[in-house]
Amino acid sequence: MKDVTITVIDREGESHELIAPTDMNMNLMEVCKSYELPVEGTCGGMAMCASCQVYVLSEEHIGERNDNEEAMLSEAFYVKDNSRLGCQINMVEDLNGLTVELAPESE
Amino acid sequence: MIKTDILIIGAGPVGLFTVFEAGLMKLRCHLIDAIAQPGGQLSEIYPKKPIYDIPGFPSVLAGDLVNNLVEQAAPFNPGYTLGERADTITKLDDGNFVVTTSKGTQHQAPVVMIAGGLGSFEPRRPLIENLGDFEGKGVEYIVREPQSFLGNDIVISGGGDSALDWAIYFANEGSNPVTLVHRSDRFRAHKDSVQKAHELQEQGKLQLITHGEVTALKGDDQLSEIEITVNKNEVKTIKTDYWLPLFGLSPKLGPIGNWGLEIEKNAIVVDTFDYQTNIPGIFAIGDVNTYAGKLKLILCGFHEATLAVQTAYKIIHPEKKFTMKYTTVQGIQGFEEKETPVLI
Ligand SMILES: Cc1cc2nc3c(=O)[nH]c(=O)nc-3n(C[C@H](O)[C@H](O)[C@H](O)COP(=O)(O)OP(=O)(O)OC[C@H]3O[C@@H](n4cnc5c(N)ncnc54)[C@H](O)[C@@H]3O)c2cc1C
Numbered sequence: 426m427k428d429v430t431i432t433v434i435d436r437e438g439e440s441h442e443l444i445a446p447t448d449m450n451m452n453l454m455e456v457c458k459s460y461e462l463p464v465e466g467t468c469g470g471m472a473m474c475a476s477c478q479v480y481v482l483s484e485e486h487i488g489e490r491n492d493n494e495e496a497m498l499s500e501a502f503y504v505k506d507n508s509r510l511g512c513q514i515n516m517v518e519d520l521n522g523l524t525v526e527l528a529p530e531s532e
Numbered sequence: 533m534i535k536t537d538i539l540i541i542g543a544g545p546v547g548l549f550t551v552f553e554a555g556l557m558k559l560r561c562h563l564i565d566a567i568a569q570p571g572g573q574l575s576e577i578y579p580k581k582p583i584y585d586i587p588g589f590p591s592v593l594a595g596d597l598v599n600n601l602v603e604q605a606a607p608f609n610p611g612y613t614l615g616e617r618a619d620t621i622t623k624l625d626d627g628n629f630v631v632t633t634s635k636g637t638q639h640q641a642p643v644v645m646i647a648g649g650l651g652s653f654e655p656r657r658p659l660i661e662n663l664g665d666f667e668g669k670g671v672e673y674i675v676r677e678p679q680s681f682l683g684n685d686i687v688i689s690g691g692g693d694s695a696l697d698w699a700i701y702f703a704n705e706g707s708n709p710v711t712l713v714h715r716s717d718r719f720r721a722h723k724d725s726v727q728k729a730h731e732l733q734e735q736g737k738l739q740l741i742t743h744g745e746v747t748a749l750k751g752d753d754q755l756s757e758i759e760i761t762v763n764k765n766e767v768k769t770i771k772t773d774y775w776l777p778l779f780g781l782s783p784k785l786g787p788i789g790n791w792g793l794e795i796e797k798n799a800i801v802v803d804t805f806d807y808q809t810n811i812p813g814i815f816a817i818g819d820v821n822t823y824a825g826k827l828k829l830i831l832c833g834f835h836e837a838t839l840a841v842q843t844a845y846k847i848i849h850p851e852k853k854f855t856m857k858y859t860t861v862q863g864i865q866g867f868e869e870k871e872t873p874v875l876i
């Protein structure tokens with residue numbers, strides 16, 4: 426299995442290139458945390474907190490929101506049409522080249 | 533003023549287990565927590581989830597683990613100040629610390645253990661400009677005394693369990709209209725609750741507004757009207773006495789960050805010898821601390837608590853000798869009388 430490269434733009438506008446394995450059952454929230462980017466992941470990835478919200482800037486790589494994700498995003502703040510929960514995006518080879526931006530932290 | 537030996541800030545699993553370990557050394561404890569029930573993240577975030585890495589328990593529901601910890605601590609009669617956040621700390625000349633909560637309750641102890649986890653759970657505040665003007669004047673994030681709301685018009689926002697549970701409660705108990713506003717038609721709450729809300733809507737007891745969002749608050753001193761935007765363009769204004777935005781709670785390190793403790797990445801730096809902070813007499817255990825190799829696990833917090841109380845004992849009883857005893861050999865000798873607040 427191959428590693429994938431993902432670009433994450435942090436809340437200061439700085440861009441980070443992350444290399445993530447696709448065979449470790451990791452999601453985007455966890456990959457960000459492993460690079461010590463400021464993503465809380467308070468609920469541990471259960472789509473229950475939205476602290477991992479990102480805006481997807483390169484839509485071609487990514488599937489649809491799942492039901493739990495949709496329900497959580499309908500209660501979160503700063504949500505846009507391209508919002509996703511990082512913890513619901515699993516690292517698969519198709520994601521190579523994905524670019525996302527971290528959403529603001531809610532108060 | 534409440535006086536105790538060890539004042540524990542945070543009644544999560546680690547704070548609760550500290551009561552037990554301290555009790556074995558005949559030290560009394562009092563717990564403060566911002567949320568109304570003990571259990572920290574386990575109660576607030578994942579009560580119904582099984583945990584698989586508590587030694588000796590192949591699987592245990594988080595809620596059950598909390599109940600067991602409360603039961604294990606019970607012989608040592610801990611005091612609880614719940615629903616109040618620890619805000620300030622001062623050190624007295626005699627070495628005691630005084631911790632004051634958001635409601636002004638004062639606690640005094642020679643040792644303070646911060647078991648604050650990810651921080652105190654605070655309500656998520658929606659992004660409405662004049663929200664602050666109406667907080668406590670019609671906008672409430674936590675329903676403490678439901679009876680006091682009865683007889684009033686209520687609007688609730690959110691799609692999780694607490695939003696649905698309270699909407700159902702007020703629709704059944706109250707005589708006035710209840711409106712539930714949610715931004716989507718999908719709910720995070722339990723399916724049964726969602727179905728019940730739909731039934732109450734058919735009975736005319738609950739008005740359900742989906743694809744809607746509260747976008748403005750109005751009133752002279754007290755909230756009297758709110759504006760709801762439906763389908764992003766249609767604006768409705770409705771009269772209400774209360775708005776309960778129930779978007780869940782999120783943890784904030786909050787005031788503890790200003791106590792003069794050494795902080796690194798939102799966590800308190802400790803010495804792994806006894807988990808004491810840079811201020812002697814103040815310890816930090818569980819998810820709230822950090823050190824080389826730290827893992828945020830319940831098991832690790834239990835270990836930290838056990839070691840921390842050994843030094844706490846020496847601070848509280850510098851003249852007395854003590855050695856660790858096995859519970860198997862010694863049994864559990866609880867405190868009979870309940871800790872009583874001492875007025876000074
Ligand atoms: C979804 C999820 C799954 C998890 N699964 C596991 C698992 O399988 N195994 C495992 O070991 N761990 C797991 N964890 C981690 C585990 O929950 C934490 O390690 C544990 O809760 C830490 O306990 P604690 O007592 O240190 O803090 P917490 O549980 O965070 O409790 C801290 C308490 O302190 C209170 N508090 C903080 N500051 C103040 C203040 N100033 N005033 C008043 N009160 C305050 C808070 O309100 C809170 O109630 C999981 C966590 C999550 C979110």
Ligand code: FES
Pocket residue numbers: 454465466467468469470471472473474475476477478497510511512513
């Ligand atoms: S980590 Fe909580 S929603 Fe993703």
